[in-house]
Amino acid sequence: MKKLVFVHGWGFAAEFWHGLATELPEFASEFVNLGFLGDVHPINDPNAVYITHSMGLAWVVEQVANCQAIVAINGFTKFCRDENWSNGVPPRMLERMIRQFDRTPETVWTEFMKNCGAIDPVYPTKANTEALSKGLRCLRDCDIRLKFKNLTADKLIIAGDQDRIVPEKLTRASFGEDVIWYKGGNHLLPLFEQKKLAVDIRRFLDR
Template identity: 25%
Template sequence: MNLHIVSQGTARADQHELVFIHGWGLSGRIWQSLIDRLSPRFRCHAVDLPGHGASKPGPVGLNNWADSLADTLAESVQKPTVCVGWSLGGLVTLSLARRHPERLAAAVLVASLPRMVRSRDWAWGLAPAAIEQTRQGLAGDYATTVSEFLMQQVLGEPGAARAVRSLRSDLIDQPPSRAGLERGLDILHDTDLRTALAALSLPTLWVAGARDRMAHPAGMDWAARQMTGAGYWPVERAAHAPFVSHERRFAERVTAFVDELARSRPQPAGEIRP
């Protein structure tokens, strides 16, 4: 299954292309302001996950979602990309790295955890009851349920009003399907990639909101330390959507990360870097 993808900017031989993977309940449109800022430098692609935005619900389960993303990238992007995954999109990015490492040059994981739900041996993430309450709400007024869940993501941010407008605009313009929402909740509830991190040899930047109530920054710090050479950046005064509330700083950090990645690539014989 191929996913809906919107591309912007001109591809450059000396730069990686960027792929943006949104969180639960939204679509690739949530990245538009950031992409407008980055596309003069990079070719950017915003993907709609299954059952979100303009993508059909399609397959069930994280592995199938990652496979669908890999199929989409194989048709739309000619070389390994830097995948920027937010929250649920971070889980999809990690699964893509495990199953299709040839599609990725690097990853930026934003407000995401290898396990998004708390358990006896995992203190960071959502309470299981929060997932179940949201699931039950989908059977009733699912639009209100999704809206309330998303609003919780930006509480405590200095730019909360702007973040709320962005989230609500995306939700109203491209509402997700109920099937997509239910399958996304299953992934959030069931996925546990903690033991997989050490085996991933991928340049990775973990970006946390210092005030995040959903993906605790301490959990993201822990995750970064499980991967060889991974970086960790806590965004002060940010909550669960730092790329919205602190867009300029986020864009600058992603640009620096991708530029450093380009500088570290092996050069063809005889090439001299200025």
């Protein structure tokens, strides 16, 4: 039986994946928790398939030595723009989020979730503000372009064409044209497109 390891993005926890995992009952499932909400729980398994969301892809590329395959949903290889990466998000946007988060974390988290596509998000009582602040800095600084390119693992890239966090131009800059696009999809495909994702992931793994 193939094992799936699910890795969430900034601001979420392992529970983010429970709905999608339920749609893939024929696979064993484990869940990384990056510590934004709840305790840290890393998993490094070279025999697993890693299912990632957003900056979860960067965590896998940086922290997991090897794996069977990677599914990147709403992902990217470098988030912020620089002189050699014109399609990234302006770094001043992240700098502003970091400054504001240090003062009013609830406001920044809530606004981010709304931009992701969440409906009426409520700042979690178990939020770890220190870990969330560090995560924003990792988001600002991460650059896995070369490491991702050199990965030998099979890859499946899925994105939403209405993603306000990772715009289409950033997705294409990160991954080229080998992307499955979800028409009308936002940054929360694992929450809103679970059945469709299960079909695409199953088809990918069957190959």
